[in-house]
Amino acid sequence: MDLSVIIPVYNAENYLCEAIESAIRAGSQVPGGWELLLVDNNSTDRSPDILHHFRDRFPNHVRLLTADKQGAPAARNVGLAVASGQWVQFLDADDFLEEDKIAAQLKMVDQGTQWVIGAYYNLWPDGSTDTSIPDPDPFRGLVMNHRVGNTNANLYRREALARVNNWNEATPYYDDPNLHLRLLKAGTNYVIDPVVRSCYRHHAGEHRVTNNNKALQTSQAVDLIVETINFLSSNRPDYFQQNAPFFLGALLRAIRILATYDLDAATVAYRIHFGPAAKWAIDRPYELVGRYTRLYPYLGFRNLERLRLALATVLPAALKRRLKA
Helix, strand or coil: CCEEEEEEECCCCCCHHHHHHHHHHHHHCCCCCEEEEEEECCCCCCHHHHHHHHHHHCCCCEEEEECCCCCHHHHHHHHHHHCCCCEEEECCCCCEECCCHHHHHHCCCCCCCCEEEEEEEEECCCCCEEEECCCCCHHHHHHCCCCCCCCCCCEEEHHHHHHCCCCCCCCCCCHHHHHHHHHHHCCCCEEEEEEEEEEEECCCCCCCHHHCCHHHHHHHHHHHHHHHHHHHHHHCHHHHHHHHHHHHHHHHHHHHHHHHHCHHHHHHHHHHHHCCCCCCCCCCCCCCCCHHHHHHHHHCHHHHHHHHHHHCCCCCHHHHHHHHC
């Protein structure tokens, strides 16, 4: 079989039909065989009824599975355990694929390709959209604005996922980047598809993981950037030295974002990674962060961030943007 599509489902009744229908349309464009694995993750709304409806409509393609352990990574791993496709397309239950997404990406691969890094667009609650195009350098894309694809935009060879032990079930908030870093560290062969072929929907639903616990989510982002820098400085030292202002700027930017949600944790992170004994000290300015961050060593990270948070409640947006520059 050529393709397995895996959709983890938890209380997604408002968007689930659109997601499944898009997966069926996209799967139907694949010349070889395909299957759709719907993994219920302890839903308490009408989602199970919707899943049974599609299983009954498409019995030759749709299989129903259950995942007792909560979380999308665990549910995806349940699907992977029974998947028979050479290639795997993941899709969140509130997002959707363009009809040609999978077929077009399969035309881009050869026998050595293990991973297609794809583009996607964000659909915001007010109906506005913006696109995320993969960075030509996936390590840089990984640490800045998720520009190394996401769950829906990418396509993975199943054996490549198995080599990195599939999804990490201990990372509920930063599971996509965690997987992508492990694929990059393993030297996974990839191609980049710059054409937008999937949608990531942002909404206020209580069951969307990214709406919950911003402090923990951002803390995991900091940890991932640190792991990336550690890997590059040890395994690709020349590349890291050339790109150090970018990666250290991405780390400082993430710590600054963490300060918005947990100033104490951000202060500790700054002290560890940018304090007097910082092992990555460079003699060039960091990229991606405002000039005011150069005052941290003199006035103190905590003092400046406390001031920033206080001013954020009273300054006009235009002035805040100028201060960030």
